Amino acid sequence: MTTWIVLRAAGIGAYLMLWASVTWGLIATTSLFGKRIAKQTATTVHQFLSTVGLVLLGVHLGGLLLDTFMPFRPIDLLVPLHGRFKPVSVAFGIAAMYAMAVVVSTSWIRKRLGTTWWRRIHLLAVPAFILALVHGVFTGTDSVRPWMWWSYVATGAVVLFLVLVRGLTSGYRPPRAAPPPHARPRPTTRAAAGTTASGKAPTAHPAPASRVPARAAAADDPPPAVAARGRARPEDN
Ligand code: HEM
Numbered sequence: 001m002t003t004w005i006v007l008r009a010a011g012i013g014a015y016l017m018l019w020a021s022v023t024w025g026l027i028a029t030t031s032l033f034g035k036r037i038a039k040q041t042a043t044t045v046h047q048f049l050s051t052v053g054l055v056l057l058g059v060h061l062g063g064l065l066l067d068t069f070m071p072f073r074p075i076d077l078l079v080p081l082h083g084r085f086k087p088v089s090v091a092f093g094i095a096a097m098y099a100m101a102v103v104v105s106t107s108w109i110r111k112r113l114g115t116t117w118w119r120r121i122h123l124l125a126v127p128a129f130i131l132a133l134v135h136g137v138f139t140g141t142d143s144v145r146p147w148m149w150w151s152y153v154a155t156g157a158v159v160l161f162l163v164l165v166r167g168l169t170s171g172y173r174p175p176r177a178a179p180p181p182h183a184r185p186r187p188t189t190r191a192a193a194g195t196t197a198s199g200k201a202p203t204a205h206p207a208p209a210s211r212v213p214a215r216a217a218a219a220d221d222p223p224p225a226v227a228a229r230g231r232a233r234p235e236d237n
Contacts, residue, residue: 004070007063008141010056012148015136017053018100019155021046022129025122026162032169050104057097089138092131099128129159 027033028042064072076083080091103125110118133156142148 001069003063003067007060007067010059010063011136011140012142014053014056014060015132016151016155017049017056018096018125018129018132019159021049021053022125023158023162024049025125026159026166030162030166030169032165054100054104057100061097086139089135093135093139096128096131096135099124099131103128126159126163130156 024042025046028037028046061077064070064077065074070085072083072085076090077094080094081087083090103122106113106118106121113121133152137143137152140148143152
């Protein structure tokens, strides 16, 4: 019976860590929040939350194998709909586990995959969270308790909100404020280092920013105050 209690607690812990990791990842990379969090801090916290979540998931699954109250075999943990205990809602947990495995393992080979593909695959973390949410609600003994029920509602609502914000602001790159006409163009960091994006040496007289043809202001452009606050994504630099 103790194992059953521990594995349930670990399941709740794994779920909360998955929520925290997804939430943190969305906040740290959404343009609207200005990406105020330093990239190194964002990555460290994100990795810490995911690692604790994976350890707790290991305890959750290990507990199921050890427990005699509702025996699970290794194949029941790996193959959806194989076990006898609430097979459909447990299948959601198994699908969440596989989705998390893909998200984590592709992060280990991020450099080989390339940023574009890694980022696309990494978005699987959101469906993984939703699968875990459905699994917890319909499998858990504690779902009927108000504190657990409201925890599912609150965590689900936060992720839904952040996904909506992310979706509505995707592609939003606030334009930098135009330099005053008399100001000389300042060299970019890359140019200062003596290279360009193509690896070639920069031209002796880069075109001043004011000579770049300006786009007519669109109706949905942000006000200048918002634009001035915006910063480029770290990975765009
Ligand atoms: C990302 C993966 C997973 C997460 C985040 C997760 C999370 C949870 C949560 C939050 C609960 C509810 C605990 C409670 O209400 O007391 C739960 C229950 C349960 N989970 Fe998972 N789970 C995951 C994967 C799995 C897998 C792969 C299996 C087995 C194949 C599994 C089997 C169970 C079972 C049998 C219960 C019922 C325990 C009870 O009666 O409360 N889970 N899980």
